[in-house]
Amino acid sequence: xxxxxxxxxxxxxxxxxxxxxxxxxxxxxxxxxxxxxxxxxxxxxxxxxxxxxxxxxxxxxxxxxxxxxxxxxxxxxxxxxxxxxxxxxxxxxxxxxxxxxxxxxxxxxxxxxxxxxxxxxxxxx
DNA sequence: TAGGTGATTGTTGGT
DNA sequence: ACCAACAATCACCTA
Numbered sequence: 001x002x003x004x005x006x007x008x009x010x011x012x013x014x015x016x017x018x019x020x021x022x023x024x025x026x027x028x029x030x031x032x033x034x035x036x037x038x039x040x041x042x043x044x045x046x047x048x049x050x051x052x053x054x055x056x057x058x059x060x061x062x063x064x065x066x067x068x069x070x071x072x073x074x075x076x077x078x079x080x081x082x083x084x085x086x087x088x089x090x091x092x093x094x095x096x097x098x099x100x101x102x103x104x105x106x107x108x109x110x111x112x113x114x115x116x117x118x119x120x121x122x123x124x125x
Numbered sequence: 126t127a128g129g130t131g132a133t134t135g136t137t138g139g140t
Numbered sequence: 141a142c143c144a145a146c147a148a149t150c151a152c153c154t155a
Contacts, residue, residue, distance in 0.1 A: 029151095032149075032150070032151080033149075033150085034148090034149095035147065035148035035149060036147085036148065036149095037146075037147040037148055037149095038147090038148080040147085041146085041147090057143095057144065057145075058144070058145060058146090060145095060146090061144085061145045061146045061147095062145070062146070063146095064145095064146060064147090065145075065146040065147065066146090068146080068147065068148095069147090083148080083149090087149090087150095094151090
């Protein structure tokens, strides 16, 4: 089993004035595709708060998670669809990022390995 | 090649 | 500005 669950979400954060948590390694990585849960939250967030005005982050999160699990594939479908749509968008950004970071990544790998071989590849573009 | 871990995404409210 | 549980996911690296 790869991982039990999202138990330890926190580690040694170091991002103070960047974005959220953990400093990203890549300089210009396009925000990945949001998960169906992300869209589900955005939509249900209001509902949960409406039915649970007292529910705070933790409470809402719990309820949201429970609801999500109770939801059927058909219910998640629209959310997954959004996730897929976002993936499509992210895919494009990712493609651009790759095209740009391709050389950088290759160089980084060489540096990381610090190999003595001469595996230099030129970008014709 | 296959497996695994870390990094990322979004919410609100408090410190 | 960051962190907290919740779930997904997936890109990247290592053996």
